Amino acid sequence: MDEVYRECGVILKRMVEKRESVRNLVFKSRCRRKNILMRLCCQVYPKRQLLNSQLKVLRNICYNNFFIEEPVISIVLLYEYFFGCGNRCSYLYRTNILKNIRYVEKLRPSIEAGKKTVQHFTQIPRYARVNTLIRDTADIVHYLESLGMTLIPPGNTERHLKAISVLEKWQFTLDLDVADLLIFAPGMDLHDDNLLQTGQLILQDKSSCLPVICLELEPGTTVLDICAAPGNKTSHIASVMNNKGKIISVDYHKDRVMTLRMRLESFKVTCCEVIEQDFLKFKDYDPIFENVTHVLLDPPCSGSGIVNRIDFGNDETIDENRLKRLSNLQVMMLKKALSQTSVTRCVYSTCSIHEEENEAVVEEILKTFGDQFELEEALPGWTHRGLDKYKFGSMCVRCSPEEDMTNGFFVAVFRKRDPMYELRGGMGMNH
DSSP: OHHHHHHHHHHHHHHHTTSSOHHHHHHHOOOSOHHHHHHHHHHHGGGHHHHHHHHHHHHHHOOOHHHHHOHHHHHHHHHHHHTOOSOOOSHHHHHHTGGGHHHHGGGHHHHHHHHHHHGGGGOSOEEEEEOTTTOOHHHHHHHHHHTTOEEEOOOSHHHHHHHHHTOOTTEEEEOSSSTTEEEEOTTOOOTTOHHHHTTSEEEOOHHHHHHHHHHOOOTTOEEEEESOTTOHHHHHHHHHTTTOSEEEEEEOOHHHHHHHHHHHHHTTOOSEEEEESOGGGSOTTOGGGTTOOEEEEOOOOOOTTOTTSTTTTOGGGOOHHHHHHHHHHHHHHHHHHHTSTTOOEEEEEESOOOGGGTHHHHHHHHHHHTTTEEEEOSSTTOOOBSOTTSTTGGGSEEEOHHHHSSOOEEEEEEEEOOTTOTTOOSOOTTO
């Protein structure tokens, strides 16, 4: 565990400095236990301020150079003691926490009082999608029940949301909107479960499953998956098509591509060609994509919709210059995607709550491509729509933890216009 603790400390420091997202940092890490590392980073970060304040108290009552010289790792160790799952067998933990246990315990009242202030960051359910390329959902449900877990019937939408909000640790249910998606209680730790290790279950928030549903795929389709790593959506596409068809997955970062290849292999995805290249460096009419009809673009974004980020929904943390750079990049990538002549359907999605990365990007695209593509109403049955300040807002989908019990998310669907359709009834640039 020492390797995991140290690497978690490095990643947390870089996250605080706003250099990169936790996902990218974990992918690039040399740590071999990436699942545990990702879990630890996501769990520690929302509690960082609470733990940091208590570390300052600890320094005043306990003289230990480690707490002074290694503040970020100390925060990780304090998390492990007060919130962790018993991974306390490391040298770092024994020598710095357990040997100073009487001082560390003096922090407990303040830690317990502070738990309530960060609890909302972990209160959305834990979602896991069944990888039907390996095993069907009925088998997984039967297996979970054999472990003593209880399946709660989903019921109608109102009852379903209520059931999700009160799920207990050993209960689970099936999602009403996304096929093969299981829902567990918030904070349910599945990382070490055999189902995950063998690729039978894939941890994936409900919101990030919606873009693949919006693609409306049939077996045999040729799909371009842009910014594909780490591969959750790619594997979802393959599952929907039952490995029949072709996926061209593009990502530019060497480490991310390596992770993508490894995960797709473990998920038994056999219909995918992975290309390591910056998508913007392809030609506008690249022959590699000549048979592509469907495109999924989930570009780099601020990640502001991810609930376990401590800055979720905090306007004070917005870097306007960074948002502008991201928005420009997103527009360029979407224009490139729509420039491929064979494309008839393109789904654009982000895990951002910011208008600049969502509706504003769509608006910019419609100015250029409104005569070729129109917005299709994404998921008509979904009640949470885009911002109504835009005429096309109701055509887009938004997700939020408050309304939908998911991460913050945005989806828009571009459909190629029928040249024979004189009424041009979509939401083009003239609407």
